Amino acid sequence: MRANKRAIFKRGGAACAAAAVLIGGTFAASAATAAPSAEATPASVATPSATETAMPNGLAEAVERDLGKSLEQFNAEATLAAKAADVQAEVTKADPAAVVSVAGDTINVKTSATAAAKTAAGTAKVKVTTIEATPLAAKVDAAGVDALFAAYTAEFGLQNLQAIMVNGNGAYVIRTGDAATGVQTPAARSFTVPAQPSVADFASKYANVVVEAAAGPATAFATDVTNGQGYAATSGSDLSACSIGWNGFDAAGKPAVISAGHCADDGVATTTELTDPTTEPAEGGVGGDIVAPLGVFGASQFGGPNNTPATAPSGWDGNNNNLNNIGTDVSVIDSIDQDLNQLAKVTDWTTPAAPKNSGPLVTGVSSAINGTNICKSGRTTGWSCGTVTETGVFLVGGHNLATNPDDIRAVRGFGSTNLLGAQGDSGGAIIAGSLAVGMISAGDPGVITYGVDLKDALAHTAGYSVKIFLEAPTVSTSTPVYRKGAVTGTAPNAPSGSIVLVTIDGVGTEAVVGGDGKWSVAAPNKFGTFTVTAQTKNGFSTSVSTKETIEVIKETLPAPAITTPANKGTVAAPVTTVSGTGNAGATVALSGDVEGTVVVGTDGKWSFTVGQPLGVGSYTVTAKQSLTDWNDSVTATNKFNVVPAAPAVTSPTNGQEFIFDQGPSAISGTNAAGATVTVTINGKSYDAVVVDGTWSVALGGRLATADYTVSAVQRVDGIDSVTANSTFNVLAAPAPPATQEPTPAPTTPAPAATQNPTPAPTQAPVENDLANTGISSTVLAFGAAAAVLILGGAAFLLFRRRSAN
Numbered sequence: 001m002r003a004n005k006r007a008i009f010k011r012g013g014a015a016c017a018a019a020a021v022l023i024g025g026t027f028a029a030s031a032a033t034a035a036p037s038a039e040a041t042p043a044s045v046a047t048p049s050a051t052e053t054a055m056p057n058g059l060a061e062a063v064e065r066d067l068g069k070s071l072e073q074f075n076a077e078a079t080l081a082a083k084a085a086d087v088q089a090e091v092t093k094a095d096p097a098a099v100v101s102v103a104g105d106t107i108n109v110k111t112s113a114t115a116a117a118k119t120a121a122g123t124a125k126v127k128v129t130t131i132e133a134t135p136l137a138a139k140v141d142a143a144g145v146d147a148l149f150a151a152y153t154a155e156f157g158l159q160n161l162q163a164i165m166v167n168g169n170g171a172y173v174i175r176t177g178d179a180a181t182g183v184q185t186p187a188a189r190s191f192t193v194p195a196q197p198s199v200a201d202f203a204s205k206y207a208n209v210v211v212e213a214a215a216g217p218a219t220a221f222a223t224d225v226t227n228g229q230g231y232a233a234t235s236g237s238d239l240s241a242c243s244i245g246w247n248g249f250d251a252a253g254k255p256a257v258i259s260a261g262h263c264a265d266d267g268v269a270t271t272t273e274l275t276d277p278t279t280e281p282a283e284g285g286v287g288g289d290i291v292a293p294l295g296v297f298g299a300s301q302f303g304g305p306n307n308t309p310a311t312a313p314s315g316w317d318g319n320n321n322n323l324n325n326i327g328t329d330v331s332v333i334d335s336i337d338q339d340l341n342q343l344a345k346v347t348d349w350t351t352p353a354a355p356k357n358s359g360p361l362v363t364g365v366s367s368a369i370n371g372t373n374i375c376k377s378g379r380t381t382g383w384s385c386g387t388v389t390e391t392g393v394f395l396v397g398g399h400n401l402a403t404n405p406d407d408i409r410a411v412r413g414f415g416s417t418n419l420l421g422a423q424g425d426s427g428g429a430i431i432a433g434s435l436a437v438g439m440i441s442a443g444d445p446g447v448i449t450y451g452v453d454l455k456d457a458l459a460h461t462a463g464y465s466v467k468i469f470l471e472a473p474t475v476s477t478s479t480p481v482y483r484k485g486a487v488t489g490t491a492p493n494a495p496s497g498s499i500v501l502v503t504i505d506g507v508g509t510e511a512v513v514g515g516d517g518k519w520s521v522a523a524p525n526k527f528g529t530f531t532v533t534a535q536t537k538n539g540f541s542t543s544v545s546t547k548e549t550i551e552v553i554k555e556t557l558p559a560p561a562i563t564t565p566a567n568k569g570t571v572a573a574p575v576t577t578v579s580g581t582g583n584a585g586a587t588v589a590l591s592g593d594v595e596g597t598v599v600v601g602t603d604g605k606w607s608f609t610v611g612q613p614l615g616v617g618s619y620t621v622t623a624k625q626s627l628t629d630w631n632d633s634v635t636a637t638n639k640f641n642v643v644p645a646a647p648a649v650t651s652p653t654n655g656q657e658f659i660f661d662q663g664p665s666a667i668s669g670t671n672a673a674g675a676t677v678t679v680t681i682n683g684k685s686y687d688a689v690v691v692d693g694t695w696s697v698a699l700g701g702r703l704a705t706a707d708y709t710v711s712a713v714q715r716v717d718g719i720d721s722v723t724a725n726s727t728f729n730v731l732a733a734p735a736p737p738a739t740q741e742p743t744p745a746p747t748t749p750a751p752a753a754t755q756n757p758t759p760a761p762t763q764a765p766v767e768n769d770l771a772n773t774g775i776s777s778t779v780l781a782f783g784a785a786a787a788v789l790i791l792g793g794a795a796f797l798l799f800r801r802r803s804a805n
Helices: 050-054 059-067 071-094 114-121 145-156 199-203 320-324 454-459 777-804
Strands: 005-007 021-023 099-103 106-111 126-130 161-166 172-176 209-213 223-227 230-235 238-243 246-249 255-259 271-275 290-303 328-334 340-346 373-378 382-387 390-397 408-416 429-432 435-444 448-453 486-490 499-504 507-512 518-522 528-538 546-553 561-564 570-572 575-581 587-592 596-599 605-614 617-626 636-643 648-651 656-658 666-670 676-681 684-687 689-691 694-698 706-716 724-730
Touching (some): 071 099, 071 106, 145 161, 145 172, 223 290, 230 290, 246 340, 255 290, 255 340, 328 448, 328 454, 390 435, 390 448, 435 454, 486 499, 499 518, 507 518, 561 636, 587 605, 596 605, 648 706, 648 724
Parallel strands (some): 021 238, 106 126, 172 209, 223 340, 656 724
Antiparallel strands (some): 005 021, 099 106, 230 238, 246 255, 271 290, 373 382, 390 408, 408 448, 429 435, 435 448, 499 507, 499 528, 528 546, 561 575, 575 605, 587 596, 587 617, 617 636, 648 666, 676 684, 689 694
16 A cells, blocks of 8 residues: 655655655555545644744653753753863863863862863862872873873774773773783794783773773664654655565565565565654654665565466366466565664554654564454554454555556455555554564555465565564573583573574584573583673574673582492402492592502493402491592492301202202202301201311201202301302102093994804813913913904904995
8 A cells, every 4th residue: 555645755854856746556455446635735844933942842851751850950050061161171271181070060170270270160160179290100190082092092003992081080981892911922933922912001001091891883873663664665756655564684684674565566666765754644744754765676576476467267277376366465675774773663653753662572473363453553544453354365456457457466365344554554564462464455445454464475575584573582500510511591582493692602502492482502611701692593583692601610520439349248258359430531549448549441430459358357448539620529438348258059059950759868068167057948057067178968868849948158267158059949749641541442233143163172282492471371361362352353444444445
C-alpha cells in the first residue's frame, strides 16, 4: 500500500525545487483500481515565538526528569558557566595549566595566576586554589590539554587515542587503547632491542595525569532506524512513499531492509531515503521530509516470478500453485547507508522524535495463524492492532492494471477485518507479540487489510533474513575453575540453537545454546585470571558483548589407592610388593613401614617392590601422589597383618571326585616346621597329626556320599596362618539298570492236530571224555526242551514269512 497521493518531499529542511510529484501505488483488493485521492495541501508553518525558542517543548520536563532541577536552576547554572568560560579564557593567558570548573554557585579556579583569576571573575563568586611551584626533581603537572595532547601524540600517534581531557579536580585523563605496559620487540640474534615506552611510563612523568582504557577513537552517533518507519522511493522522476517492514541482512550478512514488493514499482524504483517520522501522516503531517539516505532497491517480486500476473488454470492437475502463478509481495533494499543504525525493534509511533524509545523488540520470525492477535506499524496510520481473521491467497491490482485488465497479482498471506491500514503503510511491519509475521500489502479500506506472509516472502528472496534482538549473554561461572573446567552461562530468550561466541585468553569457541537457554565451554588449560567475552549470535543477528573474568586454579589430586595389601587385611608372608592405583604420570611416595617412590603407569596402576620382604607382623603403609601443575593429594593409609603362609592340602586334591563307596578315609597335607595344624571338614574340627613337615587326619572309615569342604590353618609361634581351602566330593551309588518288559509274542491260531511220532528205540548211554561241568541231567533236559521250543519258534516264523509271500 504505497501512498497514492501527491506530496512535497522536503530535503534538508528546504522545499524541493520541483513541483509536487506523483506518489504512485495501489491500495485495492482484487482487481479493483483505487480512485486517486485529493491532493494534500501543505500545512502552514507557524513562526515560533521567542519564548518557544528559548524554551523548547519538553525542556522543563526533561530537565526535571534527567537532572532533578527546575528550569530556573538550569538557566542560572548556564549563566554561571558562561562566566566561568570567560575566566578560563583570561586566566589561561597567564597560566596555560589553569583549570576552571563550576560547582553550585561557585567558580573554582586552580592556578598560579591568582590575580588574573580574580580579575576575570568580576562579581562572580570565585574560589581560587594556588598551584605551588614544583621542585625540579619532582613530577611536573601537565601544562594544559593542548600541550599534553602534543606530547602524547608525538610519542604514540593518534591511532588508539580517544580523548585527552581535564576534569573538575584538575586531573588530566588520557583515554586510549594503547597498551599500558611496553611491548618488547623481538631481539636479533646477537643483540637486544629495548622495550618501547608505555602509556603508563608517559603518564608517570606528570603529577596530575591518569590513564583510562578505551577502545580507540569514539564512534559517531548514527541515525536509528526502526521497523515501521516511512521511506521515499525514487521511480524515474516520481517519488512514492512506503514503510519499512524489517531491518535485516542479505545472504552475506550485509545490512538490508525488507519491504513490500510493489514499493519497487516492478523493479523500476531505484534509490530510497528515510523520511522524518515527526512529519508523517501518522503524526498528522503530510510526510516527505527527508532525513537520511536509506539504500538502493535490490530484487523484488510482486505477484508471480518476475512480477507476473496470476493466470486462471486451463485444467486441474493437482498443482494449483504453479497453474495459478501464486506469488508474494516482497522487496529488498541493499547498500544501506553506513550512518544508519538498524534496530530489531518496531516503533509504535508514541515517540516519533525518537522511534526507538517505544515499541516491541523483534525476537524471531513466525507465520500468522487464524485467531492470532497482531499489530502493525506504518507511516500513514501509525500503530494499530487487530486479529488474523483469514489466511490464504489475495489478489491485488498490478501497476499496469489501468491499461491491462489482466494485470492482477496473486499473493500468499492473510487478512484482518479489524486491522487499520492505508496507502503509504505498504511494507509496514506486522508483528505478533515479539515475532515478525508479515508486512502490509493491500486492502479494501474499512473492510479488510491484507498482509503478506513473511516466511513465504523471505523464501522468495536470495537468503535474506530479519534482524532479531538478542539479549547479552550471562557468564554464570564466578568461582574459580580448574583447567579445562566448565565455564557456563545463559543466553536469555535466545532461540534454541543460537550460538554464543566465547573468547577466553584470545581463543574463540562457539557454544550452542540448548533448549534450557544454557551454554558451556572449557576453561583454558593453564592457570591465571582471564577475561571472558561472550556474544550471542543467531544468523547474522548479534547481541552486545558481555565481559567477565574467571580464575583458573590448580586442582588437588585425589588420594592414591593402596589395593594390596588391602586395608585391615591379612596376607601371607613374605610380602614383596605394595601396589595400587593413581593418576597416570603421578609420583606416589610411600612412607611408614615401606618407603620409596613409584610413578603411576598410563593404565592408572602402580606397583612398588619392597626392598626387604615383610615377614610375620603388623604393618602400616602411607601413600601420597604428586604431579606437575597439580596440588599434592592427601594421604591414603593402609594397615594390615602379615601371617604365616597357609598349610597345603595335598590329599584329596582340590576338586577331586570319588566313586560311590570309595571315599577317602584320611585327609593330609604339608606344613611349616614346628607348626600345629587344625583341619575343619564340613564344619567339624580335627587336630591333625603332624610328623615333621606333613600332617594328617584319620577319619575312621571311608567318607560317605556328599560334597566336602576342607580348611586348614597352621599355627607358628602362636600366630595363625592364612587359611587353606579345598573341596572334593563322593558320588552317590549308581542307579540300577532299567528292567525292560518282554514283548509278548503275537497270538497265532492253535496248530492242527499232529500224529504222534513213533518213538525211537531206547539206547544205553555212552560215556565220553568231556570235563565235568557240574550241570545236572535235569538242567540238560531243560536245555534240550528249550532248544526244541526255539527251533519250533523259528519254524513258525519261517512259516509265517513264507505264508506272507
